[in-house]
Amino acid sequence: MLEPFDGWGNSIPLDPAVWQERLFPLIRGIKNAESDGGRTLAETASELRIAADLFEEFPDGGPEAIRRIPRAAEAARTPQVLREIAEHLEDWKHDRLTWLTTPLSTEELRLRFPRLEQILPIFWGQDGVAISDDMQDATTEDGIRMFIEETHPYCPWELPSVVAECYQAVALFHTEEQTDRFFSGEAMTGGSGTEDFLDFFPLFARRCIEHLKEAHHPLWEPKDRWYRREAD
Known part of the structure; x- marks a missing residue:
């Protein structure tokens, strides 16, 4: 505050x-x-x-x-x-x-990205593990894969919020310049690997969703059988 x-x-x-x-x-x-x-x-x-x-x-x-x-x-x-x-x-x-x-402020917008504020600097920031010396040839996909592997098996509790924040970023920032200034400068010291942020966020979200479907399906089962109403 x-x-x-x-x-x-x-x-x-x-x-x-x-x-x-x-x-x-x-x-x-x-x-x-x-x-x-x-x-x-x-x-x-x-x-x-x-x-x-x-x-x-x-x-x-x-x-x-x-x-x-x-x-x-x-x-x-x-x-x-x-x-x-x-x-x-x-x-x-x-x-x-x-x-x-009243214009949106950096402090106000940062409230919307509590998980990305932790993830981006650690994995893709200036000194992040995804661009460390032993991963000089790593792609953005490699970094995403590393993040998901380190999150597993807690993915059902972590990844949905990451997906939501990725798409919220795309909804709020409409140019690469805006997005880069916010996530790499004014709000946090994050990065997006070898991709532009506007490509990185949808990619990150898709890979999280794919992992949830492949490794954690089904995430929820209804208690009672649900009968679909037959079309007239």
């Missing part, structure tokens, strides 16, 4: 109007993800209140986890500002015009 204020030299503004505007896309993203089973704004608010309590308990820094949380522009007011943000989340309301006219 506080990612927009993270990093060297950054801090949470004291003016609520400023941080509310900056956080709007991220709050919208969390609200949108609630319908997909993601964490809720209320849960996020609870975490911020816990963080505020910890800042009061350890004003000089305390545990490493606390030191990684962004502070307010006036450090002493951090607990107060965190509670203000928590209250804002709990009471959050938006108007249709603001929702529709």
Whole structure:
């Protein structure tokens, strides 16, 4: 939630109007993800209140986890500002015009790709295993095969979400330049092997689906026999 204020030299503004505007896309993203089973704004608010309590308990820094949380522009007011943000989340309301006219942000879009954010840097990132020294001649297909082999036998719990994120990427990013800048730069340090991202994502999804059909079929069986109605 506080990612927009993270990093060297950054801090949470004291003016609520400023941080509310900056956080709007991220709050919208969390609200949108609630319908997909993601964490809720209320849960996020609870975490911020816990963080505020910890800042009061350890004003000089305390545990490493606390030191990684962004502070307010006036450090002493951090607990107060965190509670203000928590209250804002709990009471959050938006108007249709603001929702529709506020551009999607990098932080908001990244919420949609929790699995790819882990997979792409590890397997196809700058130092990923799929392009390591012992795989210099490996193709993108080889990297996908390696990922599926390492995921097996947990594929029914992992691969469907990967497939969904691949097609969501294709739906959201319409040019190779956009896609590459997001997944290889602004949002994460991922890669797509020897393929362009717009070719890589459909390929990745297809191979995951093919593996599920070949190695894990059937994934579900109905409890009761279902009789198809005969056509009149």
